[in-house]
Amino acid sequence: MSIHVVRLGGNNISKPEIIQSFLSIVTKAEYKHIVVISASERIQHVLISALDLLSVSSKKHAEVIADLHQEAKQIVQLYRFTKLNSFEDSLSELQPLLQGIEYTGDYSLSLKDHVLSYAEILTAALLQDILIHHSQTSDFILPHQLGLIASNEYGNASIHKEASSKKIKSHNWGKLSFVPGSFGITKAGKIARLGERAADYSAAAIASILQVEQLELWEISKSFKTADDTIIRDAKYIENLTYAEASELAYFQHSSIHPRIVEPLTEQHIPIKIYELYQGKKQLKTTINSSNINKNKTIKSVAHSDDIAIFKLNGPGVGFKPGILSIVTSAFAKHQINIRSVITAQTSINIIINKSEAVKAEAISQQLELPSVSQAEVVSNISLIAIVGHGMQTNHGISAQLFSAVAKHKINVLISGSGASDLVSYLVVDEQDKIKAIQEIHKIFFNN
Numbered sequence: 001m002s003i004h005v006v007r008l009g010g011n012n013i014s015k016p017e018i019i020q021s022f023l024s025i026v027t028k029a030e031y032k033h034i035v036v037i038s039a040s041e042r043i044q045h046v047l048i049s050a051l052d053l054l055s056v057s058s059k060k061h062a063e064v065i066a067d068l069h070q071e072a073k074q075i076v077q078l079y080r081f082t083k084l085n086s087f088e089d090s091l092s093e094l095q096p097l098l099q100g101i102e103y104t105g106d107y108s109l110s111l112k113d114h115v116l117s118y119a120e121i122l123t124a125a126l127l128q129d130i131l132i133h134h135s136q137t138s139d140f141i142l143p144h145q146l147g148l149i150a151s152n153e154y155g156n157a158s159i160h161k162e163a164s165s166k167k168i169k170s171h172n173w174g175k176l177s178f179v180p181g182s183f184g185i186t187k188a189g190k191i192a193r194l195g196e197r198a199a200d201y202s203a204a205a206i207a208s209i210l211q212v213e214q215l216e217l218w219e220i221s222k223s224f225k226t227a228d229d230t231i232i233r234d235a236k237y238i239e240n241l242t243y244a245e246a247s248e249l250a251y252f253q254h255s256s257i258h259p260r261i262v263e264p265l266t267e268q269h270i271p272i273k274i275y276e277l278y279q280g281k282k283q284l285k286t287t288i289n290s291s292n293i294n295k296n297k298t299i300k301s302v303a304h305s306d307d308i309a310i311f312k313l314n315g316p317g318v319g320f321k322p323g324i325l326s327i328v329t330s331a332f333a334k335h336q337i338n339i340r341s342v343i344t345a346q347t348s349i350n351i352i353i354n355k356s357e358a359v360k361a362e363a364i365s366q367q368l369e370l371p372s373v374s375q376a377e378v379v380s381n382i383s384l385i386a387i388v389g390h391g392m393q394t395n396h397g398i399s400a401q402l403f404s405a406v407a408k409h410k411i412n413v414l415i416s417g418s419g420a421s422d423l424v425s426y427l428v429v430d431e432q433d434k435i436k437a438i439q440e441i442h443k444i445f446f447n448n
Helices: 010-014 016-028 041-055 061-076 085-104 109-133 161-170 199-210 243-251 324-334 355-365 398-407 431-446
Strands: 003-008 032-037 176-180 183-185 191-193 215-218 240-242 272-278 281-289 301-305 308-314 339-344 348-354 375-379 382-388 413-418 424-430
Touching: 003 199, 010 016, 010 041, 010 109, 016 109, 016 272, 016 281, 032 109, 032 199, 041 061, 041 085, 041 109, 061 085, 061 109, 085 109, 109 176, 109 183, 109 191, 161 199, 176 199, 199 215, 240 243, 243 281, 243 301, 243 382, 301 431, 308 355, 308 382, 324 339, 324 348, 324 355, 339 413, 348 355, 355 375, 382 431, 398 413, 398 424, 398 431, 424 431
Parallel strands: 003 032, 003 215, 032 176, 215 272, 240 281
Antiparallel strands: 183 191, 272 281, 301 382, 308 348, 308 375, 339 348, 382 424, 413 424
């Protein structure tokens, strides 16, 4: 019996119509399903908040457990049942971890990863309970039981495929198996997370190790379209993407997949197929692989991100002074601040970072000795808009079209540039100009 590896979005446990379609598909299938589950955002939020609140004695571990019970109760009420054996078993394993943080007032990076792994574990356990209520049996397999080996880079670990292969290949898979995603186990036996909401990456590694025909993503919360459909109502699904195009769009948070999903798949050219579930069937929306380049359709999408800020180092000659960028980037790396892009000029170094990390970045910079820098400032009310597609630099006129779209409507561009590859060009604009800019850019590239 063949195996299909699927990543199912954890938020779908709150959507009975989706779960009903899921049940219909897996019960009728003549092959095995390995379903890697991402976290319910609501359960994940409870755990993220709990870490800091417990460590400063603003909350008791019993209150966190009660909050998780409440989240589960609200979900299962949609299915009209109350028995939660699998969920309760997982919750009982989490409780001593929360209790330890409450008593010590502190936690390590490895303990943080261990606690946050329960966002996926509890979501998968809850889904198993829902299926049991519908008389569907399934196996529940934790990544460390499966032997999914990860590096010890807590919070942003990588999967070691070779070290993981033997045990995963020899596992006796049942007809339906649930695997919580987003984390693995280090060689020292500790839980290590693969990044934020990285179940896609987990699923891709398992798909690669088992050499399946394709990796399937079912009901991702944000599909690949020519633009954000809350801004462009008639935005179309993108039927085909290359690995690189999909990664770029994920990086700009254009779709709810993890940017590292393609890493384990590229060598074997395993395609990713994205499905929506409807009335007991799965409908293919987008195919991602290594050979979908269409030279007649250079631009695939207009993406954007509001979660950015510019950290600016200003001063006469900062672009010529050696070592400034090295000092800043080293300090940011030490404090786990992600640098998304760097653009330099003679009088300014512009570092694009996540908006949520802007305050921390500014505080760190004040502790550094930065020669030639007369002013360090953060600009945060901005949006990053990108056009993504192969052939950006070889198709003449694209940049002219991009700039004419915003210039015609007097939209001020704060920063512009091409990415490090032939895949992306971007603009940084004032946040209030974002919607108009996206609409005009989309009109130029897609309305003909």
